[in-house]
Amino acid sequence: MKKIGLLIFCGFYFTGFAQLSGNINLNWSWNQNVSYGNFQLNLPQFDRDKMYFDVQKKQIFFVQMLPSNTFYQPEAMQIQKVVLENVAADALGDLDLTKIPSEIEPQFENIQSRDESFVRLTFNPIIKKNNQYQMVRSLDYQFNPSKAKTQAGTFQNYAIVNSALSSGEWYRFYVQKSGVYKIDKAFLQQLGINVGAINPKNVKLYGNGGKMLPLSNNIDYPNDITENAIQVVGEDDGVFNDSDYILFYAEGVDNWNQESNTFVNLYSDKSYYYINLASDPGKRIQNYQQPIANATQTLNSFDDVVYHEEDLINIGKLGRTWYGESFEVNNDQTFDFNIPNIVPNSSIFSEINLASNGENYTKFNIKINGVSYNDVDLYPIGSSGTYNESNAYNYISATENVSINLKYENNGVPISIGYLNYIKLNCQRYLKGFGKQFRFQLQNQSNSVGLYEIANANNLTQVWDISDIYNVSKITNSNQSLISFKAHLQQNTHFIAIDPSDYYLPLKEAQTRVTNQDLKGSIFKNTNGQFQDIDYLIITPSFLYPQAEKLANFHRNYASLNVKVVPLEQIYQEFASGKQDIGAIRNFVKYVYFNASSNSSKVQYLNLFGDASYDFKNKIPAALNTNIVPIYHALRGNSLGESSFATDDFFGMMDANEGDNFAYGSNGLDVAVGRMIVSSNQQADDMVNKVMAYHDIKSYGSWRNNYVYIADDIDKISDASLEVVQNQVADELWLNKPFMNINKIILDSYLQESSAGGFRYPKAKQDIYNAFEKGALVFNYLGHGGEDGLAQERLWEKSTGQNLFNPNKFPLFITLTCDFSRFDNPYKKTAGEYTYWNPNGGAIAMITTVREVSQAGAEAFNFELNKQLFGFNQSTYPSIGEALRRAKNIASASAKVIFCLGDPALKLAIPQSKIVLTKVNDMPVTGAIDDFKALSYIKLSGEILNESNQFQSTYNGDLAVAIFDKNSQKSTIVNDGIGQVMNFTALGETIFRGNANIVNGKFEFGFVVPRDIRIPLGNGRISFYAKRNQILLDKTGYNTVIKIGGINPNAAADTTPPKVKLYMNDQTFINGGITNESPIFLAYLDDENGINTASGIGHDIIGILDGNETNPYIMNDYYETEPDNYKLGKVKFPFRNLSVGLHTIKFKAWDVYNNIVTAEIQFLVMGNDTLALTNVLNYPNPFVSYTQFWFTHNKPFEPLEVQVQVMTVSGKVVWTHNQTITTEGFLSREISWDGKDDFGDRLGKGVYIYKLTVKSNVSNTKTEKYEKLVIL
Structure with a gap:
């Protein structure tokens, strides 16, 4: 072909x-x-x-x-x-x-x-x-x-003014449908207003109506509540009498919205209005000014739209489109309409929007007034589809009563369900009174002048021009049967005819009084009341304000950012007339963005501090819903793919041509947006604490030099590029940032195993889990995935993220896969969410997806994100949110479904440069140096420089060093028989991992090269990490000049095995003691020439649990030496989720000469739901004036409430002490006693009984023990 x-x-x-x-x-x-x-x-x-x-x-x-x-x-x-x-x-x-x-x-x-x-x-x-x-x-x-x-046409620069709500007395109420409303004295009193104390002339009404705010930036909308013209009947005497009342036009939540294709406000069922009691006269409705020009036509009819629409169900649980009635139980339903004063012999144009979730062909039969019309055929949904929709358009003969019958045919498949979105009838009606208020307008407008004539108008007292809802004008009628007036027949000209018998009545909530607020006037003011540009906005509901403010305080102190925490309710109050609306959040951010003092001072970061949901109005149970800070949804929700996307980019696009334009991805993002998906105070506190812990001294360590890149395998031919691209991305980082230690976990380079549940990669899965717990600054996964985890082989599951325990070593987790973190569906929690929510482990932040993403888009985005996140060709690094913003602006194709879950202002904890190697065996590295031969002693010297290569003589601290053998060349296995073998370069084996002291900017240490290095000579790698004493400043460095290979022919003989001591959790452990289900195994080693970590065949440091020698735990990477002493070191290995009962660990290690040592330890695991106490004693005992209370428990790292009560032998309590303790091991000895009673008097000599009570608030368990003590 x-x-x-x-x-x-x-x-x-x-x-x-x-x-x-x-x-x-x-x-x-x-x-x-x-x-x-x-x-x-x-x-x-x-x-x-x-x-x-x-x-x-x-x-x-x-x-x-x-x-x-x-x-x-x-x-x-x-x-x-x-x-x-x-x-x-x-x-x-x-x-x-x-x-x-x-x-x-x-x-x-x-x-x-x-x-x-x-x-x-x-x-x-x-x-x-x-x-x-x-x-x-x-x-x-x-x-x-x-x-x-010369420049972009930005929408507008706002003036910094005070909000109308900044002063005065304010009361709020709401309406639901559009029309003319009446407020009487009784309703004012219900609002809490002292009507007798007000002058009705000074009553003002504010509100912006119930329409949804425009999504597009180039459509104007008020940035504050606006005063409306009203009519106050009886105000002339200055007293609000019983017969006085207020009339006003209110715009409800029932208006057609072209952007969202609906009559229903998606975000709120209430349109709020505000009464202000002022000291000056309010705006009043003025008389209508008719055009001077002669009318060119007379109008006695108008164009009307009658509709039926309910928002009851979101079929796919995504998108802005909601549907009403379902045709599941009742597949045959009828909808009746009454259209008064229909024009005979005219036509009604009907539009019916229908949908089906069927995986087969289905259809709707349509009958209108008993007449059958063409069926609506609905296609099956695809593999990623949630429903298919179709519109039925028909012209029908005009009649006042219209009956529409819809019958759904599921084609014999009961699980196929049909849905009605809306029925819209466009019709012509006579301008004629009929006992109700009614709106009218002409659809086919021109620039001419027309004469409106309203018949049967005796009961119509007024006609209002409501084209401008803030400045309504009136035409009065004194019982005349015909009302006529001229009007310009231009677009958006609307009127309402008023029948006093049909005034609408407003509604109120329990809380009607509105507290004064002034976001617009105060947002830029600092504590001294002076203008100050804002760096960082955190937007959150009031109930999460304390945790958001805690995060803000951290950034103010740590990063010197000007952070403002803004309650969501206040944004809605000023920018959306009180109702929830995503446009209000975006408009507020725009207000801050465009009012900066200069382009370089514009707000940088936006944190949406709260979870989100597809359900804005609690259609699902409120206790289940997670609509904390709303999210932007695409219009359609009929696919899990990118077309039904959700995105936070909407809130960071500030320019005029942006807002609702995502045709080719995200437009130019101006603000770095992140979202902390929290729903409760506890969850919010946990996530803020993680951010603070990430910057705490406890988080400093050599793990910050580690990076992990994971590639999916080839299950089908289209997957072949995944591992190739990920390998290229990792190599590109290695080339640009050579100090980074990159661990490539390419699935197809592992042996795939078959299990009852399908094919698995158990070794790769364990390597990823171990890498998390050992620590890496970034994990990057490219491949297939979903809400339940990563890869078809279940590389990562929901339980993985939940069970991780990596405190103080929280990485950024990048998952370029499909909907791994679809957080906007409250009905289903995802693997990504659990990974982020883990308070003691998981990720500090995630760059992740909430919808399906194209493979090509993900691959392209990964390259760009890599460049931006790690600042290629730069020495500085942007924040996570800023890196994502830049990457989205360049590789935008799939970017809109990629989120920053976490703090957008957080920067990766990449250490500063640099640490340099200066000498090997006292020979400068600028000249010839010794090769690192097997069994040779190597002495290394180095120093700390600043980024300008100046020696730092005042730098004192700790050095961690890892020395790697030559890079290894690996290949994929082609487990599934698809694709080709891929060769790739990986980091060499660790031949030494140790520590040294840095004194006055210099360090020196030595070690013996293991026998098990690969003998051919080649370039090795040294990775340095330094942590400064008392100062939060760490450094990194590397060297790849060293040569590793060969054997030292003059090596001294060594046949002595290492010495070892084994413990669980800490050195106070006694063999056979109790632990929890996830204890820490400790092995303290001592050898004249050091321990072998070079991964020679059969020479790994291993632990064998309960005799299972076929699945040993490899512990090489968990061994490190004591500072400045390569002869002493320890293994610190975490076991996880052990079964309750007695366990044995058999431990094996080799020295660099391959002399073996073995040892065993036993321990009893108590379940995490049980609080166990053993070895309760006081020491010394007997004592004179000082003793400690010791006990062993199974709850390390958990705060425990402990009470000690000392009693006489007759049971009288003489001393009580309560204390909360937290131990890293299983032994507690924090409580001491001086032998005095509760009043400070010394107790007499003799025997006493004491009761030790320990309570866990986490598991809500308590246990106690009695023992004796003797005072001498």
Whole structure:
């Protein structure tokens, strides 16, 4: 089959020179199997970082961000020298051939991101001309400088003003439907207003209506509650009498919203209004000003929309589209409408939106007033689909009563369910009174003037122009049967005719009084009341404010950031007229962003401090829902893929052309956004404590030099690029940041094993778990995954994240996979969420996904994220949130579904440079140095420099060093028989891991090279880490000049095995004692030449649990020496989730000469739900004036409430002591006593009884023991 044909050249030219120009070459490959979530597609592909595939449309686009210092007008771009190549239809795979255009249709968009400007260029890379498909091979682009604009047209710069709510007396109430409302004296009293003390002339009404705020930034919306014109009947006497009342027009939550395709406000069922009792007159409704021009037409009818819509169920639990009635139990339902004053002989245009979740073909039968119309056929959902929808459009004869019958046919599959979204009837009605208030407008407006005539108007007292809801004007009627007036027939002109018998009545909540607030006027003020730019915004509901403020205080003190914590309720009050709305949050951030004193001072970070949900209005049980800080959802929710995305990028896009435009991913992000997915005070406190612990001195250690890159295996041919890309990403980091120790866990390089549940990689899974507990600064996974875990082989499960115990070693966990952390579904907690929520382990933050993501998009994004996160070609590093922001702006294709879960202002704890090796065996490294030969003694010397290479003579602290054998060359196994063998370079074996003291900027230590090094000579690696005394400053360094290999022919003989002492948790442990289910095994080793950690065959440091010699625990990486003494060292190995009962560990270790030592230890595991006490005693006993109370327990690291009561032999309590203790081991001896009673008097000599009571608040268990003591 010949796929490629003739090359075709074409182009368009203009004269002059452009500021921005270049050439684009597309590197095509054909018949490529590509993963998009759970399904596979065969697609032609080109450069992964420039290809965007629309899954819904099955079209591909070329997308590239071009850095630019100029903004261009639409006509500025010219495309030249387009090279096309013929391609056969069957080479286009699963593309929808019906949607391939005849032209490449190049487009561009100006993108602004803080102080950076881009032009996003897009075009169709495949076209069809004269029945021939063609692909773009290359083209040139140019932008004409004469068509340039100097800057982006940002929406507006706001004036810093006080909120209307900043002073005065305020009361709040709400409405639900739009119309004219009446407030009487009784309702004012119900609000808590002392009506007798007010002047009705000074009553003011504020509110912005119940419409959802615009998603697009270029649509104006008030940034504060706005005063509305009202009518106060009886105000002239200055007293609010019993017969007085207020009339006003209120906009409810029942308005059509084009952006979200709904009549129902998605975020709130209440439209709030505010009464202000002021000292000056309020705004009043004025008389309507009719046009002077003559009317060109007379109007006695109007266009109306009658609808039925309920938001009852979100079918896929994602997206903004909610559905109403389900056709599960009752598959045949009828909906009746009454349309007064319908115009006879006119037509009603009906629109019915229906859906089905069926995996088979289903349909709806439609009958309107007994007449059958065309069925609505609904296609089966795909593997990643949640429902399919379709619209039915019909014209029906006008009648006042319309009955619509819908019958769902599930095609014999009971689990297929049909749903109704809405029924919308567009009709014509006469302008005629009928005992109700009614709104009217004309749909087909022009710029002419029309004469409205309202018949049967005797009971209509007024007509209001409500086109501007803040400045309503009135036309009064004195019992006339016909009301006529002129009006401009322009768009958005709306009126309402008022019948006094049909005033609507407002509603109130329990809390009606509104506390004064002033976000807009006070947000920039510091503690001295002076203007200060804001670095970091934390937005959270009031109940989480204490924890958010705790985090803010940390950043103020640690990073000198100006942090403001803003209660969500206050944002809604000022920016959304009291109702929940995501647009209010974004508009508030814009207010802060655009009011900075300079471009460089604009707010950098936004922390959405709270979990989120697809359900904004507690349609699911409120106790289950997690809508703490709302999230942006795409309109549709009919797919688990990128088209039904949720994103927080919405809150960080500030410019005019942004907001609801995610066609090719995220637009230019201006603010780094992160979300801490917390739902309770305890959870919030845990996550804030993790951030603080990450920066605590206890977290400092050589683990900060470690990085882990994990690649999925090849289960199908489309997976082949995963391990290749991940290996390239890791190597790119190694090249740019050579001090980093990179551990590659390539699944296909491990032996795959078969189990009852499928194929597994137990060794790889254990290596990942161990790497977490040993510590690594970053884990990066690329591959398949889902809400339940990572990889088809269950490499990571929900329980993995829950059970991790890596305190003070919290990594950033990057998971570029499908919906690993879909946190917006309260019904199902994900593996990603559990990994983040773990208070004593898991991740400090996650860069992760909440929806399915394309494989190509994930791979391209990983390269860019790597560059941004680790500051390639830079010595400084951005925060996690800032790195993600930058990466999204460059590799935007799949970026919108990638989140920062965690603190966006947190920076990776990458140590500063640098530590250098200066001498080997007292010979400067600038000259010839000794090789590191097996069994030779090597002495190493070095020093601490600053980043300007100046010696730091005042640096004193601790040094950790790891020496690695030559890099090893490894290969994949091709376990599944798919793909090809991949060779890759991995870090060599650890031949020495030790510690030394740094004194006045210098260090020196020695060790004996193990016999088990690989003998061929080659470059090894030394990794240094330094922690300074009393100062939070750590350093890193490396050396790859050293040569490792060969054997020392003059090595002294050594046949003496090492010495070892074994313990559990600490050195107070007694063989056979009790432990918890996850104890720490300790082995203290002593050998003249040191311990072998070089992983020679059969010479690993191992622990054999309960005789299971086929599955030993490898402990090499858990051994390190004492400072400045390579002869002494210890193994500290964590066992996890041991069964209750007696256990034995047989321990084996070799010295560098391969002399073996073995030893055993026994211990009794008590269940975590049991609090066990043993070895209760006091020491010394007998005593005179001092003793300690000792006891062994099974709850290390857990706060325990301990009470000691000393009693006489007759039972009288003479001394009581209560204390909370926390031990790292199983032995407690923190409580002491001087032999005096509770009154401070010395007790007499003799025998006493004491009771020791210990309580665990975690497991809610308590136990006690009685013992005797003797006072001399």
